[in-house]
Amino acid sequence: MEQEIITIIGAGNWGTTLALYIDSLKRSVRLFEPVDRNRNSILKHRENKTYLPGHPLPWSIELPESINQALQGAEYIFIVIPSDFFYPLTDKISELWNPHQKIVNFTKGLDEKLKTGLSTRLFNLFDPDNVAVISGPTIAREIIKGLPATTVVASVNQKLAEKIQQLLSSEQFRVYTSADVVGVELGGALKNIIALAGGIVEGLGLGNNAKAAVITRGLMEMTRMGEVLGANRETFSGLSGMGDLITTSFSKFSRNRTLGERLARGESLEEIKLDMVEVAEGVRTAILAKSIAREKNVEMPITEVIVDILQGTLTPEQGVKKLMERSLKPEIW
Structure with missing residues (x-):
């Protein structure tokens, strides 16, 4: 049986750490960096020399060259980008999104237009039952060292929250669920x-x-x-x-x-x-x-x-x- 593919959009410090962690769980993961200069460097070196130097990316982590490649066939789309990029990136994702794909937001910020948290925009673009948010005390530099950490996944769809909890939890990383997305x-x-x-x-x-x-x-x-x-x-x-x-x-x-x-x-x-x-x-x-x-x-x-x-x-x-x-x-x- 083929593994479900997790695509991470955003190869900053946290996005890259997340890709390495998920790969360590022997799950299928892709890492896509939207900024051309950073993406080209990662493709060239198979290492994020800007945000996470010293941690080469194994060949088991896919590095798509375009967002189309990144999203195709993915079951989960993890958004791990600065909030400044949230609107243009989610617009692009919505154009390519398939209804079965689950959107999981790690970006931390507020929506300038809607005067709310970022999930309101996601609910407007995608089926709310396919949307989750993750937040908690997760300093990337500790997680990359294998130190224990916890976080919370929230969704209006309890089954989705529990599925993501199962996907990401390990002896190192404990995930709790919540229905309070906001x-x-x-x-x-x-x-x-x-x-x-x-x-x-x-x-x-x-x-x-x-x-x-x-x-x-x-x-x-x-x-x-x-x-x-x-x-x-x-x-x-x-x-x-x-x-x-x-x-x-x-x-x-x-x-x-x-x-x-x-x-x-x-x-x-x-x-x-x-x-x-x-x-x-x-x-x-x-x-x-x-x-x-x-x-x-x-x-x-x-x-x-x-x-x-x-x-x-x-x-x-x-x-x-x-x-x-x-x-x-x-x-x-």
Whole structure:
């Protein structure tokens, strides 16, 4: 019996790690990089020298030269791309998609046009029963070393969620299921904003008390936004909420934490972007979250301050002062 083919769209750090992990499970996997320059390099060297150097790609991993080749005959399409590319890539996939193919989204971000999580667009393009999202505390550099990790797959179709759980779970990687698509994806997106704030706390040397405050109050912001957009409050206490937030706020490999630290040291956003190889999704997400929060009347003071710092209207020190001088109130309200 032929194995079901998993196609990964996006050969960044996480997409490449995912391909190597799935290959280690002896499953059929393809890895397609949409950006021509990066794809040509991977095809030439059979190694992702830009995002995951030192880890050659076995010949058992297919490297299609076009998206048509990548999608043909695939049972599962894993979308693992920066959110900036989400619209054009999903448009292209929808043109080539067959109704039996399952769409699994790993991209973490918000939809600028629809003012929601990214799954709303997927539901508009594809059969919702064939759509799932995956999010959780999964630092690629730890997974590539074989260290244990967990994540959550969410779908309105419980059988699909359970099937993906079975496909990806192993002694190293434990996958849980959820029916809360909105909550799982928003946890993964919004935590990047709070990780930026955590990085600023680190960069300013403000200590663990301040970092604990940012993480816990940041989780409240994430939860408030999630509830307004239709998520279950409890989801944010799980792996895709608090779990991912802790990892992204503390890991030295976190792009968002690193960006926050560099902002705190006095570098401008434009200076940092010049030498960052990978995308820090928290920048784009913070700006979109602030816009949605104002439209929906959701109070998100940390997010507001982060956007002001990113846009240069506040220094990191001024941002901390602004948060600490807010009007006093109960912790839970």
